[in-house]
Every structure is written in structure tokens, then in C-alpha cells.
Amino acid sequence: MCGLLGFLTATTATTPDGRTVETTAAQVYEALHCQRHRGPDERGTWNDERMIFGFNRLSIIDIEHSHQPLRWGPPENPERYAMTFNGEIYNYLELRAELKAAHEAEFGDQPMFRTEGDGEAIVAAFHYWGAKAASKLRGMFAFAIWDTERNTLFLARDPFGIKPLFLATGAGGTAFSSEKKSLLGLLPALELSDALDPRALEHYTVLQYVPEAETLHKDIRRLESGCYAWVEPGAAPRVTRYFNPQFRVRKFAAGSEAQRYKEIAAALEDSVAKHMRADVTVGAFLSGGIDSTATAALAIRHNPNLLTFTSAFERQGYSEADVAAETAAAIGAKHYVRMVSPEEYAAAIPEIVWYLDEPVADPALVPLYFVAKEARKHVKVVLSGEGADELFGGYTIYREPLSLKPFEYLPKGVRKLAGKLSDRIPEGTRGKSLLHRGSLTLEERYYGNARSFNDAQLRSVLREFRPEWTHQDVTAPIYAMQGNHWDPVARMQHLDLFTWLRGDILVKADKMTMANSLELRVPFLDAEVFKVAEQIPVDQKITKETTKYALRQALTDIVPPHVLNRAKLGFPVPLRHWLRGPELYDWARAQITDSGTDHLLNKQAILAMLESHRTGPVDHSRRLWTLLIFMIWHGIFVENRIKPEIQEPTYPVNL
Structure with a gap:
């Protein structure tokens, strides 16, 4: 488990502003510092005339030898590949044995590996199997392999997206990192801007997180889960999806x-x-x-x-x-x-948002x-x-298709009529929600396991609201990947995976x-x-x-x-109570008032929402939290107004 950072220059020549590979390498080394928490055990860099790798290591396997950036190659060119790797490969012992057999068949008893770690298994697998290697890795990973013979960069991310990988490509080249904050300082070298993405902000406000491949910075994206990418100097990454989870139901005979x-x-x-x-x-x-x-x-x-x-x-x-x-x-x-007190909870938020890179409005972040x-x-x-x-059907929302099953037998016209009827029923009336949901298709009603704001609420809080930017920007491509024969719960699970x-x-x-x-x-x-x-x-x-x-x-x-048979609470947070009382009400009001987001958010509407939550029966806590987390994120990464105190990591050794 570590933090990686890389920069592939578009050209080896000195640019008009005097920038060279060497000066960019110094920038990469400096940018590594802000992700030192990911790997406090070692820091290393490597570069040739085009590729620069930086790495922070948290030593877990083969502590004494598996240093990174890692070099490996076949006997005729033992330094051919350079790699940085974040994650763990759990079948690395089995892969090493399989690869060693292939190596010995070609090169006899010449040594194949110099370490006992999982990193060399990745590079060797890539050498023998190419991009197919990603499908053979059992684990969590984001890695980058530079082929010095072919001058090509290979990036890959694990099937479910356990480990992150941010990307930025501009006229100056391509940079990638485990943490977005490390890329922000490299944007000028890439000839990119740090402008925000208003569509990503709208998606965040609705979903409580920024969906892949977006980030809140327009010129920084993410390599999606289950994807790999080829990058050549001066060209944009060519991305391929290698994993799309399928749901191939297998029936068993009765009683078995x-x-x-x-x-x-x-x-x-x-x-x-x-x-x-x-x-x-x-x-x-x-x-x-x-x-x-x-x-x-x-x-x-x-x-x-x-x-x-x-x-x-x-x-x-x-x-x-x-x-x-x-x-x-x-x-x-x-x-x-x-045990976590309300005071500790509030005090930790700026530091936590700094670590997040992208805002995530999940209150359970803090106890975690x-x-x-x-x-x-x-x-x-x-x-x-x-x-x-997600894998075994654990969310109660997955029961919704059972409750809405009778609507499937109604003609489309009747279902639409039920939807129009629900619009006329007063809020809070029993049956209103059932009629509304029953009138919609699965694609229309299911966004995944989160929704903070409806369109009317979005209009009230966002300065720039575009009705054409909807959740379907995110969900439609995922629904299109699904099999026609899948049951509704499998389709919901598949959507939640993405x-x-x-x-x-x-x-x-x-x-x-x-x-x-x-x-x-x-x-x-x-x-x-x-x-x-x-x-x-x-x-x-x-x-x-x-x-x-x-x-x-x-x-x-x-x-x-x-x-x-007990329902799981996870790390529940009494947020709705705290925002109504002395624990967080004053804190929340100060965050809204002090925030420099007036050009993006209607702060008067948000203050009114806070007052409504404090005095009335309506629970606005998740909507308020979504906006508060964004305001703090903006104060850190845009305004530079909030400066979290990040301590140098010091931990017990030999745990």
C-alpha cells in the first residue's frame, strides 16, 4: 500500500520557457510530499529522458527488498521496465510460480526474480501476457509500467476500484497519481488549468460524491475501475475496460x-x-x-x-x-x-477533507x-x-422491485397516469411515494445508493443549474452495459458497483x-x-x-x-441531532457564512435550510452535510482560506 506519482513528458526537448525533464523531476519529488501519509517508510524517484516516477512506500511484503520505483526485465534487458505500484496482489505466490515456469522454459536456470515481493509478479506478468495481465491479478491495485524499449506507458486499476488513480493530460504530457492534490502543482507543467467543473459539482450535489471518471477539477480525471490505459508521449491515454461484472445466475436443483x-x-x-x-x-x-x-x-x-x-x-x-x-x-x-465526541468530530473535518482530495458527503468518514x-x-x-x-444483495432498497411488482402488469399509459396522480397528492400523504416510484422505470428511479437533492432543491442552492445535467449522465452508460436478461436486483447491484x-x-x-x-x-x-x-x-x-x-x-x-440476522449500522453518526443542537449548529452556520462560494451556491437558501432543519420536523441533515463538505473543500483547495494542520506521519515500527 503506497502512493505513486508519475509524469510522462510530451517531448524530451527543452520547452520555450526553459522547462526540462530534470526540472520537472524536481517538481515530482516535491509533489510526493503531500501524499507522504500513504507511504511513510520510504520515498524514491526514478527518471529517464521521458518518464519520471515518484513513490512513497508503506512496507508490507518483502520489507527489506521490494523497493520502488522497481526495475525488472528479461535476461537480455534486465532493466527494460520501470514500475510504480499501489496495492497488494494476493495471488502473487501462485503467479510467480506460473511465470517462473514460463521463464525457465525460455531461459533455463537464469534467475527471474530479485525480490520475494508481489511487485515483480506484476511486471513479469505484463512482459509475458501484456494487457491481459490485469485480468490475472487477484487483489487491489493501481500501477504504472514504463517500457523503455517501446517508449510506452501502461496504467491499470483493479476491477472494483479499491485503489485510486488520477490522470491529467495536456500539451506538456501526462501525469498520474494516487492523490489528486499531488497533480495540482503539476498542472502548469502540463499546460492545464485548475478550473472547476460545474457539471461535476451538480453531480456531487445530487449523489453526495463525485462520480468516476469526473473530478471537481475539469482537467483532472480518474482512470475508472476495471480499466487499463496505454499512453505514448504527446498522445492522450487510450483507455480499455477489461472488467464488466456480469450476473450469470446458476440454478440449483430443489433441495440442493x-x-x-x-x-x-x-x-x-x-x-x-x-x-x-x-x-x-x-x-x-x-x-x-x-x-x-x-x-x-x-x-x-x-x-x-x-x-x-x-x-x-x-x-x-x-x-x-x-x-x-x-x-x-x-x-x-x-x-x-x-469513542468520538462531537467536538472531535467537527475539529477533524478540515483535515479529513484535505485527505479526501474530492468531497464525499458521508458522515461515516469521520468515525472511520x-x-x-x-x-x-x-x-x-x-x-x-x-x-x-453490493455482491450479495445487502441494501434494503433492493427490496423495492418486490413492492413495485404489481405496477409491471399495468399498461404504460396507466403507469404514467399514476405518476401524474402522485404529483397532485400532498407531501407526506401515505401512498404518494409508492405511486410516484411505481410510475417510473428502474432506469428513471434508481440512481444508486444515494440522492441528496431533487431538481427543485438544486435550483434553490446552485447558482448554475442546468436541467440537462442529470444523474442519467452517470447512470445511463452503466445501464447500457447490463444484460437484457438480468433481474432488477442484479441491475441495481451492477449500478451500485459503478x-x-x-x-x-x-x-x-x-x-x-x-x-x-x-x-x-x-x-x-x-x-x-x-x-x-x-x-x-x-x-x-x-x-x-x-x-x-x-x-x-x-x-x-x-x-x-x-x-x-442482525441489521448492520456500520459507523452511524447522530448528525441530524447535532445540526439541531449546540454540538454542530453554530459550527455549521459559521462554515456557511465564511465560505467564499457565493458565486457557486446560494448561501441565503442554505442558511434558511439550516434554520428549517433546526426548528422544523423536516430532516435536511444529509443535504446540509453535502453542501458543508463542499464549502470546506473549496476553502482548502480553491480559496486557500482553510489550512488544515497535517502532521508528519510517525508510527511504531515493526508492527
């Missing part, structure tokens, strides 16, 4: 579903075993839900001294600390709890940040349960753990686990009584009974 549950349990056990591969101590996050509990219960089989961690608030109904402690005792783990900070005192790696809901999961869940997981130089691993988001998850029929995911039905059945002998 137990075989499915065995396959799910076996895949998870194998994934956790491989995710435990490390030369440092591995712990686990533990909430009160089934996903993190399953991960921890399987992990302790490989580490009997497993440490588990959770965070909580003192307010009643917003803590799973007791359940997590009971779970830790049941599986035999040593458990740590980090604090539990990661606590975990890093004891371990260097943690396992977590992200991805289980929206909510990679836009919110995985961003906060990566950024909040790496802010504390802690590696987070997600065993549910594994290629082999997905192979069994995609085969589950809809009636084994969602029932009238529960979600993730097949997963719960598979975990009957793994997860303690008090958790097995």
Missing part, C-alpha cells in the same frame, strides 16, 4: 441449495486466507454487522492473536460498541473501541478516520467488510485508512468471491424478511448467532 452455501463459505475462507498474507501484523475492523464479523471470524483462524477495532458515539442508538465487543469475545479477539487512527497504533494492516452488500461502491464506500475506505498510513484490505471484493456471488438468483438475495439471504446461510457456522 446447501451446495451453494458451501461454495460461498469456501470462497470467502480462501479469500480471507490470501488477504492475511503479509510480513506485518494484520487486524480487523469490527462493527455489529455480519460482514465485518465474518471477515474477523475467518481471519482469527490464521492469526489467533487477532486485534479488532471499532468506533462509537456516546449518544444512545448510535453505537455498536457493545455488540462489537460481544462479537470479539465470542470469536476470541482482543478488542479496542475509539478515528478508528483507523486507533488501529494504526497497534497494526499496519486491517481487514474490513466492504463490498458484501456508483456508490467506488464513489463513496471505497473512497472513504482508502482515504481514511491511508490518512493514518494503515492498509485496508477488503476480502469480499475478490475475483473468486464475485464468481460465486454473481451466480446467486434474486430469491436467494432478497426475501420479505431479510437481505443477503444466501450469505447468511453460508455463514451459519462462522458468524456468532447474535450477529447472524
Whole structure:
């Protein structure tokens, strides 16, 4: 787990302003400093006449030898490739064995590898298999390989988007990085601007995150999950999608579903075993839900001294600390709890937004940040349960197709009439929402697992509102990738893999753990686990009584009974209460008043929304939080008004 940064110059000649590869290399080295938290153990750079690599390393595997930027090549040119790599490859031992056999068939007993790490497995796989190597890697990754013979750059990102990769291409070349903030200082060298993208802002306001491939900076994009790109000097990246998750349902004969549950349990056990591969101590996050509990219960089989961690608030109904402690005792783990006060919560926001790079309006970011900070005192790696809901059908919204099933039998004209009727029904009247949702197609009504503002609310808060910029900019291309035979729940899961999961869940997981130089691993988001998850029929995911039905059945002998059928809260936050009271009301009002976003936002409308939330029955907390996080982001990255105090990372060694 690390931070990478690279710059491919458009030309080796000195530019009219006197810029050379050497001066840009100095800029790259300087830009590495702002992502030092991603890799406090080592910092390194390498360059030739075109390519510049910078790297911050968090040493996890082969600590003494697998330094980066890494050089590798076949015997006739052992320095042919240079690579920087962020992530972990969990099947690297198997890949090394397979590649070594191919190497020995060609070169006999000449040595192939100089290290015991996973990085060389990536480069060697690329040498032998080309772009297909990305599909053979089982893990989380974002990497860059420079071929010094062909003068080509290869970039790739893992199938689900666990690890980030930002890109900027201009007349001066192409730059890429694990963190967007490292690219901001390189924009002039690329001959690009730092202008904001108003469409991305509108998408953020609706979805609570900036959807891939966008960022709030118009000239910086992201390489999307499951994609690779070829880049040549002076040319734009050529991007190819290598992974589009499919849902190929496999039916079992009546009475034989137990075989499915065995396959799910076996895949998870194998994934956790491989995710435990490390030369440092591995712990686990533990909430009160089934996903993190399953991960921890399987992990302790490989580490009997497993440490588990959770965070909580003192307010009643917003803590799973007791359940997590009971779970830790049941599986035999040593458990740590980090309580978070409202004062700590508010004080940490600017620092957290700085680490985020892009605004994400998920209140659970803050307790995740604090539990990661606590975990890093004891371990260097943690396992977590992200991805289980998307793969196995864990969100309650996935039950919606069941409740709307009767509308499918109505003629289109009647469904439209029901929608018009719902518009005339007063807000708050029972049945209004059902009629409205029933009148819409899945593509029209389902954005993914988030929506903050409707169009009327957007008009009131955004200075520049364009009705043609809608959620369908984001969702339509994803729906177009789906199979015609898929059931509605599979289609919703697929959409969430490309929206909510990679836009919110995985961003906060990566950024909040790496802010504390802690590696987070997600065993549910594994290629082999997905192979069994995609085969589950809809009636084994969602029932009238529960979600993730097949997963719960598979975990009957793994997860303690008090958790097995319990709904997960995760890291819940009492935000709506705090914004109404002394905890956060004054803080929120000051953020709005002080913000220099008058040209982008109608601050009077936002202040009115805050007052309405404080005094009235309507809960505006998520809408307010979406705007507050953007204002703080703008204060840091645009106005330079807010200056978070970022401490140099210092952590215990030899964990």
C-alpha cells in the first residue's frame, strides 16, 4: 500500500520557457510530499529522458527488498521496465510460480526474480501476457509500467476500484497519481488549468460524491475501475475496460441449495486466507454487522492473536460498541473501541477533507478516520467488510422491485397516469411515494445508493443549474452495459458497483485508512468471491424478511448467532441531532457564512435550510452535510482560506 506519482513528458526537448525533464523531476519529488501519509517508510524517484516516477512506500511484503520505483526485465534487458505500484496482489505466490515456469522454459536456470515481493509478479506478468495481465491479478491495485524499449506507458486499476488513480493530460504530457492534490502543482507543467467543473459539482450535489471518471477539477480525471490505459508521449491515454461484472445466475436443483452455501463459505475462507498474507501484523475492523464479523471470524483462524477495532458515539442508538465487543469475545479477539465526541468530530473535518482530495458527503468518514487512527497504533494492516452488500444483495432498497411488482402488469399509459396522480397528492400523504416510484422505470428511479437533492432543491442552492445535467449522465452508460436478461436486483447491484461502491464506500475506505498510513484490505471484493456471488438468483438475495439471504446461510457456522440476522449500522453518526443542537449548529452556520462560494451556491437558501432543519420536523441533515463538505473543500483547495494542520506521519515500527 503506497502512493505513486508519475509524469510522462510530451517531448524530451527543452520547452520555450526553459522547462526540462530534470526540472520537472524536481517538481515530482516535491509533489510526493503531500501524499507522504500513504507511504511513510520510504520515498524514491526514478527518471529517464521521458518518464519520471515518484513513490512513497508503506512496507508490507518483502520489507527489506521490494523497493520502488522497481526495475525488472528479461535476461537480455534486465532493466527494460520501470514500475510504480499501489496495492497488494494476493495471488502473487501462485503467479510467480506460473511465470517462473514460463521463464525457465525460455531461459533455463537464469534467475527471474530479485525480490520475494508481489511487485515483480506484476511486471513479469505484463512482459509475458501484456494487457491481459490485469485480468490475472487477484487483489487491489493501481500501477504504472514504463517500457523503455517501446517508449510506452501502461496504467491499470483493479476491477472494483479499491485503489485510486488520477490522470491529467495536456500539451506538456501526462501525469498520474494516487492523490489528486499531488497533480495540482503539476498542472502548469502540463499546460492545464485548475478550473472547476460545474457539471461535476451538480453531480456531487445530487449523489453526495463525485462520480468516476469526473473530478471537481475539469482537467483532472480518474482512470475508472476495471480499466487499463496505454499512453505514448504527446498522445492522450487510450483507455480499455477489461472488467464488466456480469450476473450469470446458476440454478440449483430443489433441495440442493446447501451446495451453494458451501461454495460461498469456501470462497470467502480462501479469500480471507490470501488477504492475511503479509510480513506485518494484520487486524480487523469490527462493527455489529455480519460482514465485518465474518471477515474477523475467518481471519482469527490464521492469526489467533487477532486485534479488532471499532468506533462509537456516546449518544444512545448510535453505537455498536457493545455488540462489537460481544462479537470479539465470542470469536476470541482482543478488542479496542475509539469513542468520538462531537467536538472531535467537527475539529477533524478540515483535515479529513484535505485527505479526501474530492468531497464525499458521508458522515461515516469521520468515525472511520478515528478508528483507523486507533488501529494504526497497534497494526499496519486491517481487514474490513466492504463490498458484501453490493455482491450479495445487502441494501434494503433492493427490496423495492418486490413492492413495485404489481405496477409491471399495468399498461404504460396507466403507469404514467399514476405518476401524474402522485404529483397532485400532498407531501407526506401515505401512498404518494409508492405511486410516484411505481410510475417510473428502474432506469428513471434508481440512481444508486444515494440522492441528496431533487431538481427543485438544486435550483434553490446552485447558482448554475442546468436541467440537462442529470444523474442519467452517470447512470445511463452503466445501464447500457447490463444484460437484457438480468433481474432488477442484479441491475441495481451492477449500478451500485459503478456508483456508490467506488464513489463513496471505497473512497472513504482508502482515504481514511491511508490518512493514518494503515492498509485496508477488503476480502469480499475478490475475483473468486464475485464468481460465486454473481451466480446467486434474486430469491436467494432478497426475501420479505431479510437481505443477503444466501450469505447468511453460508455463514451459519462462522458468524456468532447474535450477529447472524442482525441489521448492520456500520459507523452511524447522530448528525441530524447535532445540526439541531449546540454540538454542530453554530459550527455549521459559521462554515456557511465564511465560505467564499457565493458565486457557486446560494448561501441565503442554505442558511434558511439550516434554520428549517433546526426548528422544523423536516430532516435536511444529509443535504446540509453535502453542501458543508463542499464549502470546506473549496476553502482548502480553491480559496486557500482553510489550512488544515497535517502532521508528519510517525508510527511504531515493526508492527
